[in-house]
Amino acid sequence: MSKTVKIVIAVVVGLLLIVGIGGGAFYYFTKNSPKNTYLLSELETAKQMQDYAKDRFENEFKFQDKMKDESYLIDLDASADVPEKLLKSSNIPQSAVDASKLGFKVGHDPKEEKSVLALNPTVADNEVGEFQWAADKDNQYYSAPILDDVYKAKNDELVDVYENLTGDTSSTSSSMNSNQTPITNDTLNLNSLLSGTQISQEKVDEISKRYSELIIDELDDDNFEKEDDKVDVDGEEQDVNKVTMSISKGEMKSITTTVLEEVKKDKEIKDIAEDQFNAEDYDDTIDEALEDVKDADKDEFPSLKSVIWEDDNQILKRELTMKDDSGSEVKLEGTSLIKDDNLTMDYELSAENSKISLKGESTKNDDKYEDEYTLGFDDGIKESDIKLTNEETQDGNKRTDKGDIEIKANYDELKIEYDNKLETDVKNNSQKLDLDVTTEVESEPVTLNLKGETKLKEDIKFDKAGAKDLNSMSDSDFRKLQREISDNAEDIVKDIAKDLED
Numbered sequence: 001m002s003k004t005v006k007i008v009i010a011v012v013v014g015l016l017l018i019v020g021i022g023g024g025a026f027y028y029f030t031k032n033s034p035k036n037t038y039l040l041s042e043l044e045t046a047k048q049m050q051d052y053a054k055d056r057f058e059n060e061f062k063f064q065d066k067m068k069d070e071s072y073l074i075d076l077d078a079s080a081d082v083p084e085k086l087l088k089s090s091n092i093p094q095s096a097v098d099a100s101k102l103g104f105k106v107g108h109d110p111k112e113e114k115s116v117l118a119l120n121p122t123v124a125d126n127e128v129g130e131f132q133w134a135a136d137k138d139n140q141y142y143s144a145p146i147l148d149d150v151y152k153a154k155n156d157e158l159v160d161v162y163e164n165l166t167g168d169t170s171s172t173s174s175s176m177n178s179n180q181t182p183i184t185n186d187t188l189n190l191n192s193l194l195s196g197t198q199i200s201q202e203k204v205d206e207i208s209k210r211y212s213e214l215i216i217d218e219l220d221d222d223n224f225e226k227e228d229d230k231v232d233v234d235g236e237e238q239d240v241n242k243v244t245m246s247i248s249k250g251e252m253k254s255i256t257t258t259v260l261e262e263v264k265k266d267k268e269i270k271d272i273a274e275d276q277f278n279a280e281d282y283d284d285t286i287d288e289a290l291e292d293v294k295d296a297d298k299d300e301f302p303s304l305k306s307v308i309w310e311d312d313n314q315i316l317k318r319e320l321t322m323k324d325d326s327g328s329e330v331k332l333e334g335t336s337l338i339k340d341d342n343l344t345m346d347y348e349l350s351a352e353n354s355k356i357s358l359k360g361e362s363t364k365n366d367d368k369y370e371d372e373y374t375l376g377f378d379d380g381i382k383e384s385d386i387k388l389t390n391e392e393t394q395d396g397n398k399r400t401d402k403g404d405i406e407i408k409a410n411y412d413e414l415k416i417e418y419d420n421k422l423e424t425d426v427k428n429n430s431q432k433l434d435l436d437v438t439t440e441v442e443s444e445p446v447t448l449n450l451k452g453e454t455k456l457k458e459d460i461k462f463d464k465a466g467a468k469d470l471n472s473m474s475d476s477d478f479r480k481l482q483r484e485i486s487d488n489a490e491d492i493v494k495d496i497a498k499d500l501e502d
Contacts, residue, residue, distance in 0.1 A: 004289040034226035038243045044313035059424040071109035076452030083444040099125035108194040113137035114460040115190040124499035134462035135190040146488040152467035158188035231309040240309045250298040353380030384409035429456035
């Protein structure tokens with residue numbers, strides 16, 4: 001079975017779990033039946049989770065929604081606080097480290113088709129220079145302290161430039177291994193890479209709702225059963241409805257076929273695949289997947305059994321089991337509860353001898369939250385876990401998160417402490433970040449600091465005056481460029497070494 005078909009099956013299962021946030025087939029919600037109870041409970045529970053996140057991170061959600069439709073420019077500076085004791089062995093002066101930082105900039109304007117990505121290192125208070133990759137609707141632009149000039153490459157000739165610079169033609173061939181993604185003009189275009197993040201939540205919800213309803217139409221009342229039961233959640237026993245949805249292997253094949261047939265004629269999905277994810281062979285990929293599904297025996301598809309225990313359309317307990325043609329199981333089971341702005345969950349995902357678990361709670365008192373979660377891994381041989389403890393305070397547009405992350409793996413332990421201050425001013429299109437992350441190295445505390453600001457509705461500016469076209473250069477020009485890069489890189493390394501010694 002192809003990778004694409006397996007992805008479609010996973011999407012089908014996912015849609016059955018969320019039933020289209022913000023909607024659903026209203027017909028099914030107008031009569032009291034096991035199918036109605038199951039679907040409405042999935043819808044309402046997913047909506048409650050979403051509402052919890054939006055209420056808690058209201059400003060951040062508003063800012064991200066705005067960011068998807070506007071130009072943005074992110075400026076960050078990273079620096080480190082390293083104890084002198086750790087620097088002595090490498091003969092690096094404390095003053096040099098204190099005066100060093102790494103600047104990072106990324107920006108994108110979807111309407112003007114302009115993008116920029118840049119790194120600007122500063123060593124011992126001396127700026128090395130900016131390494132910049134930029135793009136507009138016609139060209140890519142490259143500038144750096146290792147280059148004497150600004151260079152450009154036409155957007156429809158990027159593969160040619162790549163082959164000329166690297167001598168590699170195998171990575172750009174359509175006949176390469178099907179498990180690898182070939183290098184194309186789009187994958188080398190900064191505008192294409194950054195526009196992949198620009199899918200609005202409204203669009204995601206609309207597509208999710210549409211395909212959820214498509215799948216719901218494929219399910220009959222006979223796929224559902226309902227009975228009275230009791231369940232224990234967070235130490236309390238409650239009377240609930242136990243609802244079971246069962247989908248056979250043959251029904252999973254039929255649903256997958258229906259979804260792929262709809263995807264094949266869905267222009268909106270095709271546009272997203274081609275524009276956002278550089279899927280140039282979209283039609284061929286879908287045709288091959290659809291043929292693969294139709295030709296496959298129904299026993300190659302997984303069967304699915306999903307049991308929920310719900311009260312007032314909130315799912316308090318879940319047990320979902322998928323079985324493949326070999327009898328192997330993937331099981332998701334656990335409990336969750338949202339009550340009075342508090343969230344509790346305890347879930348485990350198991351497959352063969354491996355398990356992943358998530359257990360913890362978030363509690364609210366006034367404008368303060370406390371979070372404590374443990375993510376566990378067990379591969380049948382060794383166990384490891386990541387424990388998060390967080391305290392959050394909110395004051396208007398300002399949010400502060402302070403806590404630690406403890407990682408235990410292979411008998412080793414690592415503790416990371418963090419202090420994050422985030423100020424989100426939606427009205428003025430600004431979000432400021434000040435993050436400190438501290439861990440111990442040889443029993444000494446080392447702190448990484450990240451400061452920066454994201455601004456919306458910003459002009460994306462970069463240097464492109466007099467840019468030289470890489471694809472019009474001769475072989476001798478390329479050899480000259482290679483020597484230029486080598487010489488300039490050597491000079492930079494020497495300067496940095498001198499800065500660190502002074």
